[in-house]
Amino acid sequence: xxxxxxxxxxxxxxxxxxxxxxxxxxxxxxxxxxxxxxxxxxxxxxxxxxxxxxxxxxxxxxxxxxxxxxxxxxxxxxxxxxxxxxxxxxxxxxxxxxxxxxxxxxxxxxxxxxxxxxxxxxxxxxxxxxxxxxxxxxxxxxxxxxxxxxxxxxxxxxxxxxxxxxxxxxxxxxxxxxxxxxxxxxxxxxxxxxxxxxxxxxxxxxxxxxxxxxxxxxxxxxxxxxxxxxxxxxxxxxxxxxxxxxxxxxxxxxxxxxxxxxxxxxxxxxxxxxxxxxxxxxxxxxxxxxxxxxxxxxxxxxxxxxxxxxxxxxxxxxxxxxxxxxxxxxxxxxxxxxxxxxxxxxxxxxxxxxxxxxxxxxxxxxxxxxxxxxxxxxxxxxxxxxxxxxxxxxxxxxxxxxxxxxxxxxxxxxxxxxxxxxxxxxxxxxxxxxxxxxxxxxxxxxxxxxxxxxxxxxxxxxxxxxxxxxxxxxxxxxxxxxxxxxxxxxxxxxxxxxxxxxxxxxxxxxxxxxxxxxxxxxxxxxxxxxxxxxxxxxxxxxxxxxxxxxxxxxxxxxxxxxxxxxxxxxxxxxxxxxxxxxxxxxxxx
Numbered sequence: 011x012x013x014x015x016x017x018x019x020x021x022x023x024x025x026x027x028x029x030x031x032x033x034x035x036x037x038x039x040x041x042x043x044x045x046x047x048x049x050x051x052x053x054x055x056x057x058x059x060x061x062x063x064x065x066x067x068x069x070x071x072x073x074x075x076x077x078x079x080x081x082x083x084x085x086x087x088x089x090x091x092x093x094x095x096x097x098x099x100x101x102x103x104x105x106x107x108x109x110x111x112x113x114x115x116x117x118x119x120x121x122x123x124x125x126x127x128x129x130x131x132x133x134x135x136x137x138x139x140x141x142x143x144x145x146x147x148x149x150x151x152x153x154x155x156x157x158x159x160x161x162x163x164x165x166x167x168x169x170x171x172x173x174x175x176x177x178x179x180x181x182x183x184x185x186x187x188x189x190x191x192x193x194x195x196x197x198x199x200x201x202x203x204x205x206x207x208x209x210x211x212x213x214x215x216x217x218x219x220x221x222x223x224x225x226x227x228x229x230x231x232x233x234x235x236x237x238x239x240x241x242x243x244x245x246x247x248x249x250x251x252x253x254x255x256x257x258x259x260x261x262x263x264x265x266x267x268x269x270x271x272x273x274x275x276x277x278x279x280x281x282x283x284x285x286x287x288x289x290x291x292x293x294x295x296x297x298x299x300x301x302x303x304x305x306x307x308x309x310x311x312x313x314x315x316x317x318x319x320x321x322x323x324x325x326x327x328x329x330x331x332x333x334x335x336x337x338x339x340x341x342x343x344x345x346x347x348x349x350x351x352x353x354x355x356x357x358x359x360x361x362x363x364x365x366x367x368x369x370x371x372x373x374x375x376x377x378x379x380x381x382x383x384x385x386x387x388x389x390x391x392x393x394x395x396x397x398x399x400x401x402x403x404x405x406x407x408x409x410x411x412x413x414x415x416x417x418x419x420x421x422x423x424x425x426x427x428x429x430x431x432x433x434x435x436x437x438x439x440x441x442x443x444x445x446x447x448x449x450x451x452x453x454x455x456x457x458x459x460x461x462x463x464x465x466x467x468x469x470x471x472x473x474x475x476x477x478x479x480x481x482x483x484x485x486x487x488x489x490x491x492x493x494x495x496x497x498x499x500x501x502x503x504x505x506x507x508x509x510x511x512x513x514x515x516x517x518x519x520x521x522x523x524x525x526x527x528x529x530x531x532x533x534x535x536x537x538x539x540x541x542x543x544x545x546x547x548x549x550x551x552x553x554x555x556x557x558x559x560x561x562x563x564x565x566x567x568x569x570x571x572x573x574x575x576x577x578x579x580x581x582x583x584x585x586x587x588x589x590x591x592x593x594x595x596x597x598x599x
Contacts, residue, residue, distance in 0.1 A: 053512055055387035055411065058342040058461045059329060059367060062378040065109030069098030071370035071377055073144075076106065080140040081360065082156060083368060083377075084131030090375045099129035101144060103156040106361075106368070109377065117160035125160055128152070129135035134183055135176035143183060143196055145174040151183055151199050164199035166192070175371065178237050184222065186213060191224060191235065205240050207233055214267065215259040219280055223267045227255035234282060246282040249274070256296045256355070259336050262304045265401040270296035270442030275310060277337060286337045288330070292322025295351060300360040300367070307340060308332045311358050325350050329358075329369060329380065335438050342461075344380065348373055379539045384461030386415040392453060392469035399445050399473050404441040407455035407466040415457040415464075422452040426468055429454070447471035 068086030082501035083106040089099040100116030118128040130152075132145040141155025148170040166185055173186040182193050182202065191213065192204040210233070213224040220237035230251070234244035253272015260267055265280030275296045276287040290296065293315035300309045313327040327349030331341035346369065349356065354372035361367070367380040388410035397403055409415050419435035422428060432440065432453075440453070441503055452468040 014484050037599060045098075055464075056342060056385040056462050058330070058383050058385070059331070059344045059380040060460050061344075061378045062384055064383045065104060065377040065379065066375065066580070067098075067109075067111050067379065068102040068104060070354070070372060070375045071213075071357060072129070072131050072354065072372070073133040073141055074357045074368050074370055074377070075136060076359040076361055077136050077140060077142070078137070078362075079138070079158070081106065082112065082140065084133055084136075084142045085370075085377065086133050086144055086568070088129045088131075088414055092375070097127050098256050099127060101130050101142065101152075101154050101161065104377075105380070106366070109379070113157050115154040115158050115161050116412070118146055118150060118154075119163045119165075121149070121160075128161075130384045130428055132174055134174055138180075143176070145171060145185075149199075150186075151194065152197055153196065162197075164197065166199045167201065168193055174211065175215050176217075178215065178220070178222075180215055184213070184215060186210065186224075189226075192242070202537065203240050205235060205242070209240070212255055212258040214258045216260045216262075216265050216267075216280065216542065218262065219265050220430075221260075221265070223258060223260060223279070225255055225258040226268055227271065232258075232278070233269070246278060249276060249287070250407070253295070257299060259301075261300050261301045261308065263301065263306065265336055266334065268308065270299070275299070288332070288337060289329065290330075292324060293317070293320050294327060297351060297355040298358040298369075300358040300364065301334065301366040302360045305364040307364055308334050309360050309364070309367055311349075311356045313349050313351040313356055316352035323410050327356070327481050329367070331364075334363060341382075346371070346378070382412065383459065383461040384410075384412045386411040386457035386459060386464040388457065388464055388466050390456065391467040394470045394472070395444075396472040397474055398476065399444060399446045401444050402441065403444055403471075404439050405453055405455075405469055406439045407457075409455075409457040409464060411457065411459045411461065411464075413459050415459040416454045418458070420456055422454075423450075425450075426452050431456075444471065444473050446473055446475055512580055 024575040040209075041102070051467055052441045055328055056145070056306050068085045070090045071085050071087050073086040074083065074310045075086075076439075083104040085102040085104060085524045087099055087102055089097050097116070100114050102114050103112045104110065105112060117125040120126050120128075127163065128146040128150065130144045130146050134143040134151075137153060137155060138144055139155075141158075142155060144154075144161075145153050146152055146163070149165050149166040149168070151166060151174070152161040154161035155492070166187075168190075169187040171185045171187055175184050177193060177196070179182045180197055183196050185192050185194055189207045189210045190204055191207065193202045194200060195202060207226065209226040209229050209471060211227055213221050213222055217237075222235040222237060223234040224235060226233065230248040232246040233242045233247055234246065235241065243342045248269065248271060251272050253274070256270025256275075258267065258269050266285060267278045267280075267282075269276045269278075270423045273290050273293065273295050277285040277287070279285055288296070288310065290312045295315060296310050297313045298311040302309070308331070310332065311327065312330065314325050315323050316325060317323050318325060323350055327346040329344040330339060332338060333340050349371060352372060352373070356372060357370040359368040367384045369380060370376075371378060386409040388407065390406065392405040392407050395403055395405070404418070405593060407417070409417070417436060419440045420429040421432050424428070438455070440455075448471050451471050454468045455466040455589035457466075459465050
């Protein structure tokens, strides 16, 4: 038998802090459950995100764009004050896998056309194939791609541009100069048409539906502008309050408008009907949102107010992920350490499919690469087993997860109330030799990865004992010879005219039979006994325990251990009778 794996106490799950996020909506359900799980196949896995890399050397990030064609990460940046010896402002092009800076476009035209070092405040749209359209202070609209020595650009006439986005056509951009919204040509910055609103500071374009949504945070309202007429068609009230505007973005798939307002995100559908409100933890304020059409999810970046004197302020922000159709949270919130709004707003870029997310940290001047992880999801449970002691058995459990979960087998000797790890059992299949002491034990597999822990259902092991006296089947005993008595190691087996049951616990003498069922001596049957079965003892010249008269059926004692002493008495008596007969014959001669 192979050595048993010793048991060690099962690991305790590590505690982790969680962001409290409240969803206020007329059509909401319960929050997604936390990681873990016991037993059932098909249990819902938990989705989370983890930081796998932090990129630097790209100045102070102000905006991010993951190019849909070239897959390069474009970063619009200001200069970092900590690096006075070098100006890091401009358009940086990074390898999204490792953060390596491929190139930096730092030069762009000024209002007179002269090139100079320019910061990039917003990335408006990708250029076909590669490159980006961007906004640079104070009124510049520029374009550049990876490897360019300088950007092309032109300046919008009038006041400083306060906000900009992609246009309604590939050759145009939309810019806000306070409450004035204009459509301008990207190449020349010439104004094509304008509309003046009562107030406003940020807007978003729904090109698919020909709509522009312009937010007036001060007056707590939102204007719906028809792209064809460039006129206001609807005014939508926003919740009262004093919070600053964080963002106005449109989900390209649904047309829903997401507005960061104070410490909330207010969501309206494409017609302006309120869908619901998201609230962050403490003083966290929403500062960026990105959408993924593949998963139908929204990724919201929250930044702490950065004033620890305020109740609930802890200097930490968070990333939360929500289904766009009902705003339900679909991933565990990721705490973003040191993410506060005192140094500017964060930005977010989501790779198609949502497996990778990039979040800029304006405080540290870094970009975090986040990757999606899913907790273990049990796809196969071990089955109950019933075996004889000494049998080699295997238990198998399987689970999916990202990253691939590790496995550790556990055993319980108290019907599953407590569990102890099986030392060395770290494969999906656990193979061992069943021992008598394993009877009734339960076994389960524990699967663990960065997103959580799950347990398979428990399998119960039943170990049957081979009878120490029968060898298990009562058929291994030797056959007694005629007129004699034989002790069988696996249960008495009667000779001609006699029989033994399968367990070897009783023997039935044949009518007038001889052999191991007993010898007839002076009118009494001397019982035979098989070692390993209950003894059948015949009386010698009278009666004894478990004896019957000759010609009758011998009773089984039912004992689990053979009474060898009784068998010895019977054999001695038989020998005494045979000796007397032999002497008598000699005397007669």
